Amino acid sequence: MGRASSILLAIFATTSTTLSEEPPNFVVYLADDYGYGSSNAYGADPELIRTPNLNRLAAEGVRFTRGFTTGSVCSPTRYGLLTGRYSWRSRLKRGVVNSYDAMLIDTDRTTIASWLSEYGYQSAAIGKWHLGYKSRRFDNLLGEVSPGPLDLGFDYHFGVPNNMDDLHKIYIENRGVFGLRSNRMSKYGRSFYGKPYDGYDAPQRVTTKVMEDLTGRAIKWIDRLDTETPFFLYFSSVAVHHPISPSERMRGTSNAGAYGDFIHDIDYSVGQLLEALEHRGLDKNTVFLFTSDNGGDIPTDPDRPEVQAQSAGLSLNGHHRGDKHTIYNGGFAVPFMVRWPQKVDGGQTSDGLVNTADIFATIAEIVSKDVPRSESAAPDSFSFYKLLENPNANSNRPHAVLRDVRGRHALLFENWKYIDDTLPPPEKPRKGDAKELYDLSSDPSETSNVIDDHPKIAQRAQTILETIRTQPFSRNVALD
Template identity: 50%
Template sequence: MRNELNQALLRLLIRSWLSVLVMLPILGGSIAAAADRPNIVIILADDLGYGSLNSYGADVSLIHTPNIDRLAMQGRRFTDANTPSSVCSPTRYGLLTGRYDWRTNQKHGVINTTDPLHIETSRSTIASVLKSAGYRNAAIGKWHLGYGTGKADFTKPLTPGPLDIGFDYHFAVPQNHGDASGVYVRNRQVVGLRSGENVAAGRSPYGRDYMGIDAPQRVDENVMDELTTDAIGWLEEPKRDEPFFLYFAPVAIHFPYTPSEETSGTSGTGLYGDWIHELDRSVDRILDTLDRMKVADDTLVIFTSDNGGVLMTVGERPEAEAFRAGLRPNGQWRGRKHSIYEGGFRVPFLVRWPGHVAPGTVCDETINLVDMYATIAALIAQPVSPNKEIAEDSFNVLPAFLGVPHEEPLRPSMIVHSPNGNYAIRSGPWKYIEGQASPTLKRPSQRDELHAQLYNLQDDPGEQNNVVDEHPGIRKRLASLLEQHRKSGRSSTSVLHRENSP
């Protein structure tokens, strides 16, 4: 017992010293002034699957993503980056807070258009920790994390909201592309709100019901351009002394697929591919702005997606048309958005930071989007304390960004879940799927996935051979570890040293 304790303490010390060694070349051996810290841009695409970029294997004759792939050439491409959920708002909560969303009252599904602010104003976020270090922060694009304290009333100030959890500026589509609100929100109110009266509600060309808010309605084909233009305008505000953090969340490539005139008809896969081109065009404009401002060398850029892509193989929808043309939006992985399989969680993940991240490199380290909190906190020398209710599930993966050698995995295990409340846990090569839906769901979706499963992703990356009955010991260990993490309220460091044992 004493030997196990000594080993655990040694591993924790090694991990702590590794964080210090990583920070020394960045901070010059001391705590840098806020103005000397890198700018940070996180671009979180919507529903962009692992195989939807040329740098991740997409055929250039089908789609062409040179601008996003520029980040791969100038930085590092990750092959095992994951989202905490296979649907959007739980991932967005996890990214900003470093905490699994299922630890909240949201056990399944997503945030609705009129739901209250999902992040408690007392909870630390990437934005609030950066603000405390002197950063100015903006959240621009798709929000999908709610406003207010009860049912959101879009005819009144939308408070609390992003400005109450660390952001200084906010311009957003409240929920999804084509959502029921039909409007933009800037800071605390609907853009162009004319009155507190609702006008006649209607339906969009895509069958969506509108709420009838008395304000200018979004034009779907213009949304990507307007969000990107707003982000550029914020970046180009008169230069200040403080560094900046831009959380930019494009609505592409979420349905409805509404490419602009500039990208319509430019792919070999119809509307679906054209919409990917629209995303690539937006990223190009953001990167060109950083170049024009001469701040690219001082800016950490992270590009990723909130979950896997929508996959349809039959029918007349744009996704099926793209599939028939040869596009595999999730690459080799089984499943899609909403599923418990890898296609729902594996996403593109590209990191560029000139002079710190080696260009044209590839990393196979297992990471999760919830790790962005601890990683960014380490970057600015404000490491996460395991004794506080802060970023309970976030691990510092900065060594993977910077290519710092390490013997043990930076993230010993990882929990993911699908929107019906089905959990899976990964540890080493093993993935155990619990196979149970949330008990509050009367009619859960993805019912064919609701059975116990075990896969060795090293030998069987396509999750085709369920070996749950062949390895009862591994099943028991992973099921126990899953329950430990759930009961502890965090990805506890006290059990990390046992996770990779046979």
């Protein structure tokens, strides 16, 4: 055997040990505003809603009871999921990415998609994006829409720019407006937010059909895949974000009103994707992860479908206090389920602490048997792979920083939750703002602030939080 052949064989052998013999596929399904208590697998009454496909994920995989997001609103969690980095380390200290804002993720930052591309993965970002486009704030999405997901390692993108009823009212496909006929624009109608739609000369989204459109695009993408090449699908649902717009198929199918019907759209979408994987013989070695970007939104208006569902008995966020936007766990605690038939036994439950930012490190460990160095990628991501192998094991994550819509931070560690009242400018304090401490082991609903009883624990929490803030990564920050 010649020297060149020996070298090639050695390279092949090294690659084969780096990747498993049959590297798994990954589907990350991110629901929108979908609270902890909004599926049967997490306690929802089947007389109100029925979620057979989500129940199947729990029955055939691992259901996490302490799954949290990094933000209690959309963009921070999406940033953290794709980069493994807390969003408050970026320019987004508070709020969300608005409809005409530049892309939040820098193109030189490693994402799950760009990291997986180094291992030969195909990838797609389909669904709600809400991380901005282009390099600076823009007036419209005419012309080339770049940078965008394709500049972050994805091979295909079909997306809703911001949310179900944003002013763009169109889809983005790869680097442009889907179906754009001309550069003519004519404002019309009025969105849920009170302003007229931009009126692009392109097919306009129909709210009751968006879930069907997105799921259909994902299935078409799966059907076109080279089955010999592993893939990563980041699918981000528009349900159950307002305006609550269930499909014709699901309208009237629940006993929790339109909101319950919209939940059925999520469940149906999950089922359609599982069926597509099964049809292609891909489901056994596909890691299917379902979670949400934040807790359910419970408005004060009694006529809103979310409130009506709550009044019917559906506890959107389970036993957790608060909802979307807030600093309490109702804004952060979410369903978190992982199904991987080839490797993971079904019907298991884990109470290990996991976070949406941990998806990056977990995928990395599954693929390469290691996690990236914090200095190079995923600086705030802890792998939970061992919890898939043994749900009773201790979590790798010793702490988690949560960020609400106003930019306040909370720290989860051990059995405690500490809330800091520090605000980023230009936010100003409001009545009731204060440092808080809760013992979640005895008070999981955060009803009794015990900060005055445990000043040393509060000081310890503040020190840990300040250390995480000042370090460029948190994976090396210990609790003591």
